[in-house]
Amino acid sequence: MATKRIADEPAYVLHRYDWSESSLILEVFTRHYGRIALVAKGAKKPSSSFRPILLPLQPLHVAFGGDAEIRTLRSAEWQGGHVMPTGDALLSGYYLNELLMTLLARDDPHAELFDIYARVVEIIASEHGEVLQGALRTFELLLLRETGFLPPLNVQTMTLRALDVNDHYVLVPEGGLRQAHAEDRVSLSGAQWLRLHETLQNHAPFTTTLRACAEMMGELKPQLRALLHYHCGVKTLRTRQMMIDIQAL
Structure with missing residues (x-):
């Protein structure tokens, strides 16, 4: 052969x-x-x-x-284009790589995800700190969608009930999207989840999702982090723990 x-x-x-x-x-x-x-x-x-x-x-x-x-x-x-990132930007790049190493099976093509990864790497290397966090959240959402770990964001996962734009909902690792409880520290409104759902359906989801993430960063980040840790099978990713340790010095 x-x-x-x-x-x-x-x-x-x-x-x-x-x-x-x-x-x-x-x-x-x-x-x-x-x-x-x-x-x-x-x-x-x-x-x-x-x-x-x-x-x-x-x-x-x-x-x-x-x-x-x-x-x-x-x-x-x-192929040229940028030099090696340094500092926090380099750790952000290693974080992306750890997610791909953990969540992607070998020999499973994801051409669209590859193109999105390339765009985020360009942002990391260009030191555009004001958009970096939004780009990371956008990549997390699209990676979770590509790997089948992101539930639909337009309905409650367990009941399939439509979201009320004025109510609040939380994304939990074990149960998907559900109505927020009083003890939940972070949540997003139904209108915000519906906007994220719509942006992810766009033919060019990176740009539209990046804009949406920028407006709900504080509430979205811990929910995505918990979902990623759950599916990665770890309490804290190694690169994230490294960031925590460096910031504590």
Whole structure:
């Protein structure tokens, strides 16, 4: 059987592991093939052309081949556009990568999500702090939708009753969207949930959802965080704990 070869594939490195004294195993997010594993032979050698290229949050075009679970990286070319983010922006990028590593199955393509990830990475690298939090919330919503973990935001999940625009509702990990109780610390009005639902149905959901998220950031963030932690199977994601620890210094 002929070995399948793929060339000129848009990609980002999500994570990298040592494989031997000279090689790396890469977790890579590609546009047409989803999350895949690649071995970069000799990538740790000082003379390797891979060394300055195989970095996270950098737009690449890669070529790879093989039929095994871990394929072989043949080439990688940096597509330019921005330098490596630093500080809080870099941690935000690592946070996105951790979400993709945890929630995406291998070899499951998500071309639209790839394009949205690329846009958020551009925002992270451009240091537009005023829109970064909205971009992160937008990515979380679209990732949850793509993976099937986001319930419809236009009805109450358990009863399928329509939302009252004047009432308040909360998104809970175990039960989806339900009517808010007195003890709930954060919630959104029915009108706000309906607006988010409408923006997610848009043919260009990133821009419209970003605008909507910017107006309800404080109430939306903890609800999305709880839902993500639930489906990731952790109490706190590693990158988020790192942010907390740094802020406490």
